[in-house]
Amino acid sequence: MSKETSLHGVHKGLGALFTDFAGWSMPIRYSSELAEHKAVRETAGLFDLSHMAEIEVTGPQAADVLDFALVGNLSGVKPGRARYTMICDETGGVLDDLVVYRLADEKFLVVANAGNAAVVAEALAERVSGFDAVVDNKSEDVALIAVQGPKAVEILGAVTDADLGALKYYASVPAVVKGHDVLLARTGYTGEDGFELYVPAGEAPAVWRILTEAGEPHGLLPAGLACRDTLRLEAGMPLYGNELSLQLSPYEAGLGRVVKFEKPNDFVGKAALEELSKKDVPRVRVGLKGSGRRAPRHGYTVLSGETEIGEVTSGALSPTLGYPIAMAYVDREHSEPGTELSVDIRGRIEPVEVVALPFYSRA
């Protein structure tokens, strides 16, 4: 039996089609995933992301324990700001990618992927040992609602007194949305401007309703996981389980910049990551652009001539761009933008070109 978010009844009322995702029953789409995708690019979309895990780390050494437990320099993050980072194992393999909000000097909120919630919570609980800090998994109590798209500011601005103009990308602020206390963050996973609202689970249906009403005149649509995936793919953002895994380090993923060796103290995975940082990894993440309508998909083989040189990790016919796009891991010598490769699409060899990520950037 899949877990349900506090918004499940709302989704049912909207006629959502559900899918099991990481043990959660989540809306995959409400009507048309292409319409939802377009809404996020052109007006706004409303997402339920309550399956994500929220883990609070508090105490005098909260920053220190996160510096030790994660690859980023969290003590260098100012209160009110957020950071994209990763948690690795001793070998440098990625346990999960995370967004960490510093809420106060001694208080952080770590947001993990639903599928890795237990792994991250356990790793943090283990790594806090010896530090004067407390790790508290708040996932059950916290719902997460995202408003993403060019109209997000107008929609949210109508229902909160928070100064949205002053809220920078990757920043958060406690705010009130028509009487409901939320943590309002300017973060997202769609390549658009937008906000994520951390809400007490019981209040999520009310906040969803408020945002729906405020969004109606702007064309806001409820948006499911199907369009979330095509949006993040166009934005070149990695998905754990596709572009990231325990078998890969941040370097293969092209995300070595998140590893901060200049931190004063040791951190889990440091020795292995230092070794990896010194050499060229054999395979790297690239973008592929196809022609026609057939999309390379997860698991398909990438070829140079007749030689297998990589594998597709995510792909779709880009709803915004109108041509097939994919991310893949390919041998380093074939990773330069402009390189002509091909993908075996169910027995048909279709040409693709290596292109720089992201595929889509908002104007």
Add this chain to the structure above:
Amino acid sequence: MSIPQDLKYTKEHEWLNVVDGVATVGITAFAAESLGDIVFVQLPSVGDTVTAGEVFGEVESTKSVSELYAPVDGEVVEVNGATTDTPELINSDPYAEGWLLKVRLSGDVPALLDAQAYAVLTQEN
């Protein structure tokens, strides 16, 4: 979801309308809804033969690919080019504008589901 009473259905979610030995073939609203927005369809050419139970084409949505299985033996006498140009017709009008093929039967019509039996099948899914 509507299931037209006058059509026959396969367990693989195709529909058939046989008139004077020619079967018009499409996929059901249930199949189209399950796939999501269809963005690509690959169909055989006029003159190709299809064999019952074998793959004759594929439909691709944003998230998935499905093979199309021929419900009958026969020769393709017409292909709905509108669906290859505008695959979303399969979502918006699966039983009319979104038809896929017309096949001149070369053998008997196999045992198929009627609307009621197909309704039971989709409820089980």
